[in-house]
Amino acid sequence: MSVSYYDASANTRADFPHLAGEMRADVCVIGGGYTGLSAALELAEKGFAVTLLEAERIGFGASGRNGGQIATGYTPGMVDTQEIVGPDETARLWKFSIEATRLLKDRIASHNIDCDLRHGELYAAVKPRHRDWLLEELTHCEKAYGYERYKWIDREDLGNHLATDRYCGALLDEEGGHLHPLNYALGLSMAATAAGVTIYENSRVTEVTDGRTARVITAAGSVTADYVVLAGNAYLGDLSKTLAAKIIPVDTCIIATEPLGAARTKTLMMTDACVSDTNFNLDYFRMSADYRLLYGGRDKLISDGNVTGAALRRNMLATFPQLEDVKIDYAWGGKVAITRNMLPDVGRCGSIYYAQGYSGQGVPLSAIVGRVIGEAIAGDAGRFDVFARIPHKPFPGGTALRVPLLTLARLYYGLRDAL
Template identity: 45%
Template structure:
């Protein structure tokens, strides 16, 4: 369900959005150096970085800027890749893992740099707390913090023991955690809208409500909507969970899934500080994670629960209240003022999927819940690749991304079975 402006209804982010622009659909035929499909973080970042290099860019969006996961997510700006560095070292070797860490560092710096450079008002605040849901999780979090400090010289992360984490977050559910002050949290839709304003200021043409229906396999390519076309030597696919059937050659590499968030009534300043003492964002170690933070007006923004169908639950507030009440029993009856959901794309290995379908057709998607930093970086790497500087793009593109078993038609049953298994494990002691 959408509101009159074409954005998701009952979203706190939409209710507090800064400066939504009037819609300007594509009408007729245009030419550009690069045509980007999708106005989320990947597409907007690519547009900015390409325009800064002197390219004429047209960006086509089927709905509104930030309509998808970019305007609906939990607002947590992580500092790493989707996998921890020790896992990447075991799978890829130390050299490749170190390259991916350098990219991850650049991803956070790029987000913060764009916000500062373009004066994007998006409530950016420091700190991410990764909390151990199970006793056994606390030990590997402690090892992770030590590993990042010792091997990578990363001094912004530290382990928080159980007695201290109880002072930081008003729950007894956690056994410890890692506090990463290099990470941050922000208002995700206002970040996307700010990126769009920055892109327009650099000369990028953005057409909303302009769904692409066909991309020709020619050079230059012709990108068609139902009311016009864009002819361009380069095309960028930046659709993520909303790719649909537009490009079957990569659709089977990603799986759209839905996640849900609520915003409670505003808390008093004293209650907000008691709930999350240092105003950091929090995520736990469950497979189907809970993630939450305080808004600028002291609401608890709590995300939890997933589903794997095209439809959202009829009662999103009730759906999310269950995991929220497990973490915070004292809030089981708190008033919920906003409840919404969004679709993201995961890959089988939970690492982003970058690549080329032709010399002039490039894509980046599948951020698997790590989208604010990695999608922003994805757009920057896409711009580098279009400009002929593809080394860093290829570090990501060379990651092996298998198709989901069964392709786009049969992938859901296997995913649901797997998710149910991990959800059951979340409930077991350990």
């Protein structure tokens, strides 16, 4: 079960060469996930000569392993985001979120990316206080932003959407949705290549030096460029200790059941929407195009890199006990990056631009972040600076204390979820 369902159901992928020798580009993008590919595509469409370096293969990191969920807004919720950055900046960030979702869908359509796009996301309240929080978010977004795509589903009606009694209500986001994440990444790589981006796989960057021109070094070559985009996120490694200290790579795991068939699927989920619950150590799930239940969870589900899916299967059965007889065909894990305030960390230092720490919202937000990075490098940093103004602090102790801090956080939030 080491191969993910996404790998097993991936579209045909291109084989890109590894970097060998010295190259010159206007922009060197580091990372072949959504952010790197989106920024590369935007820049190439603006006429820049772009080289993209991926340490493994396109979509190897979180972009090819995640839950595939598309959500409006930001992980803390818009009420808490307003407390962090103020009402005016929050309104701007909200508009970016709306644009991100629509941009993602437009790219899928315009580049004919076959990634099983479906519409709708349900935020499911596990406890009454979660229900109250979701209702507060709904009211705030209606009044502050005129958003009319949230629909409240009471406990009494929720049984018409999900065959479970685990939740006390849900908020449906009609602008949300879900997709096959790896196939979306592969489609972006094809679009970027068609736009003129030069992609190298198996080309791990070992050093980046800034100056009048930047130099990006790999084991077998280098790229000299006017600008660099660091888009490694949770897989950034040691390229920048300053950036790494502002995120914690968090383990996440997903299991995929055997095919359930259309009829049985409709007895479990009478909706095409994906689902995410409101715990900190959240569960999220959706149906695949071939009628498998894909069930994911964050934290404490991976031990020493051994992903068995046993703990996550217990979570799945707590939601759908009627699946006791169902086999698990795939189990895989990966890492997502979270920041202290759960908002994306986007910025620049000299000629180096970076984006990281989407905190679970990377599928849609990477689209708009890639666009504003392209705008900034092209000379208009107005929209980029909205993201860059979000305040971020490093985790105490930097990278050295990330694992102990994450362990304590898991214990704390696990207890809070349970109470």
